[in-house]
Amino acid sequence: MKDIILKAENISKQYRLGQVGTGTLSHDLNRWWHQIRGKENPYLKIGDTNDRSTKGTSDYVWALQDINFEVERGEVLGIIGKNGAGKSTLLKILSKVTAPTTGSIKSRGRIASLLEVGTGFNVEMTGRENIFLNGAILGMTKKEITSKLDEIIEFSGCQRYIDTPVKRYSSGMTVRLAFAVAAFLEPEILVVDEVLAVGDAEFQKKAIGKMQDISKGEGRTVLFVSHDLAAIKALCPKTILLNNGRVQLIASTDHVIEEYFKSNAISDSVIEKKRAKIITDIIIPEKSEILSGEIFKFSVHFDNKGLEYASLGYLIKNDRGNAVMAANMHQYGESLKIDNGQNKIEVSIEKLPLAPGQYSLSLYLSNGAYDLDIIEDVVLFNVFWNNDDVIVPKKNWGSAFAKTEWIY
Known part of the structure; x- marks a missing residue:
């Protein structure tokens, strides 16, 4: 049961x-x-x-x-x-x-909670006094708390400040001590x-x-x-x-x-659910697979009305939500050709340096001083190996990929 x-x-x-x-x-x-x-x-x-x-x-x-x-x-x-x-x-x-x-x-x-920095702490009391206070709240005896005291202080890394009032702790020190108390007093x-x-x-x-x-x-x-x-x-x-x-x-x-x-991405090319102020559409070719080490292209449409200057940037995140690569036009000294009536741009990434996996694409427009438009995780896409003959075991390959020469 x-x-x-x-x-x-x-x-x-x-x-x-x-x-x-x-x-x-x-x-x-x-x-x-x-x-x-x-x-x-x-x-x-x-x-x-x-x-x-x-x-x-x-x-x-x-x-x-x-x-x-x-x-x-x-x-x-x-x-x-x-x-x-x-x-x-x-x-x-x-x-x-x-x-x-x-x-x-x-x-x-017993339930011990660590919800916000310093939750349950009396800032006028020292770190040591707060350990005993929290233990008492959890229903522990003074003897039980004392038996865990050295472990709590050592884990927290706040030995030097343990007899200093908590109000003088940094937020990092406070959370260190709070976690040590919550973890070692055995809830x-x-x-x-x-x-x-x-x-x-x-x-x-x-x-x-x-x-x-x-x-x-x-x-x-x-x-x-x-x-x-x-x-x-x-x-x-x-x-x-x-x-x-x-x-x-x-x-x-x-x-x-x-x-x-x-749920944070849109699988089709039209971004109605995450309608932007300026960026209006993004299109990724759906017929061909996106391959590691090969060219990856997508196009972005935008509303150029009222724009005087703007540069486009992108950010790619892996399936854990971690940023793995990014670039923007400003890095290359470029900008959108708005004065020519441009409302579409094609982005081409040469030799895509991503390992096989699932990724999301975020876009942003900037005028150099501040962001004009941001759309996070607007498109979800998968990257595959570029050689079907290679037998690939199912494991985490990380996010970066580079063509590597093996010299015997």
């Missing part, structure tokens, strides 16, 4: 825009009047979907709607989605920082938001290694939110994809990242 340690049932969270709390006094009285008569909250029937890119028609918005999932003991679950998808709201509800509007959270065991469930990105590369590597140890070696559960898809892929066998406050997919991390990548 499954050992379920955390369960979310029909979780929804509603906010009123522009307000502190849930709304005005009249709205609260209306809720109370419906409640004492045994009727449903009238404001649950209204509200817009959580789409930050649209204006909306209601003062109420659903940050989350009908979220359901289960987490097994010892599981590392990733949560990804675009900005505003509801990731941080969900973690706050799971951590019991805020309550859901509807639905319930059932958990077995059954560790909830980690994007906050790890504040730390340097060395700390991020240590933190991910520690989360792997927590789940595999110690059988504890980790919920991890990050925009770093490489970290999600390395750490989480299963991932939830949130989109506009709803669960779009719960599946293996590789599959979820692929769907996330597709």
